[in-house]
Amino acid sequence: MSTAPGAGPDERAARPGPRGTAFLLSQVGAHAAARFAERISELGVIPADVGLLRMIATRPGRSQQSLAEEMGVVPSRVVALVDSLERKGLVERRRNPQDRRNHALHLTEEGTRVMKEMRRLGSAHEDDICAALDRAQRARLAELLEAIAAQQGLTPGVHPGYR
Amino acid sequence: MSTAPGAGPDERAARPGPRGTAFLLSQVGAHAAARFAERISELGVIPADVGLLRMIATRPGRSQQSLAEEMGVVPSRVVALVDSLERKGLVERRRNPQDRRNHALHLTEEGTRVMKEMRRLGSAHEDDICAALDRAQRARLAELLEAIAAQQGLTPGVHPGYR
DNA sequence: TATTGTTATACTCTATAACTATA
DNA sequence: TATAGTTATAGAGTATAACAATA
Secondary structure, three states, rough: OOOOOOHHHHHHHHOOOOOOHHHHHHHHHHHHHHHHHHHHHOOOOOOOHHHHHHHHOOOOOOOOHHHHHHHOOOOOHHHHHHHHHHHHOOOEEEEEOOOOOEEEEOOOOOHHHHHHHHHHHHHHHHHHHOOOOOOOHHHHHHHHHHHHHHHOOOOOOOOOOOO | OOOOOOOOOHHHHHOOOOHHHHHHHHHHHHHHHHHHHHHHHHHHHHHHHHHHHHHHHOOOOOOOOHHHHHHOOOHHHHHHHHHHHHHHOEEEEEEEEOOOOOOEEEOOOHHHHHHHHHHHHHHHHHHHOOOOOHHOOOOOOEEEHHHHOOOOOOOOOHHHHOO
């Protein structure tokens, strides 16, 4: 892949316009996501797990339905994700005595430990991805991205890739 | 999804740190990709098709192997993509008389027309995604993203999502 | 009758590996 | 024997819809 076939001047002239900012966003974003997935694989979790864990950590005891709603996914998808996290011993389902229909979700001790590890990996990931930028440029980039996210109606902390 | 369960002050205090720039990149990038996919669906193509069409337009007559190499995907994947583009009448495979093993790929007239439409949609997409930013801010953003892309070793115009 | 969670099923995407035809 | 392309197959991921338990 590093041996890209050489493009002569003729081919360059035929190029369909410059790569736009939106394409760059998508390209760099996908790269960042892939690198993050690589990193956390050492913890035995996938990106979708991270969002779920964070939401449970933020508000312990919440139901699967509320997670599905916030993530914008179908409830049966949450079942699969929670199944896998429970198998790994990171979360547990507790029957709610008041309403035995729903499962209150909680992190286990191991889950809390993994969350801590994830934050550490997240920092390293941040430094890796932004290695080309100094502190001021990173702040500037975050500012621009936040402006786009807000205008586009993205929910803070909710990744569209969940759905 | 818009009815996010209210988070009180306690929950906010429990939040596992601020969302980082890398997360924002991935979040906004995935959003941009999804919106673009929506847009081009009216042309009957998917994002992976766009890269393929552009590469064929840039250098007509190239082989499927060379595309696979540049995209970083397996040859059989290119078969499926070219099959679908051929069924839609956007590209054609031409036997190379010199070496009848490989297929020279060319855009059809319809394929050229669709490429033109795609550029139009691309501009509209760009304006949509960057609506929050003025011209100077867009340039600034592109500059920062290009610095990251270069430092991370991304090939210009090649989306990691192809693989 | 409505709601929470679960299962069963099917569909899409993609990779691996075997295969055909040319060289 | 090597190469371009293809097909067959299997696996992962995800959505839909039917279902069971509880309210």
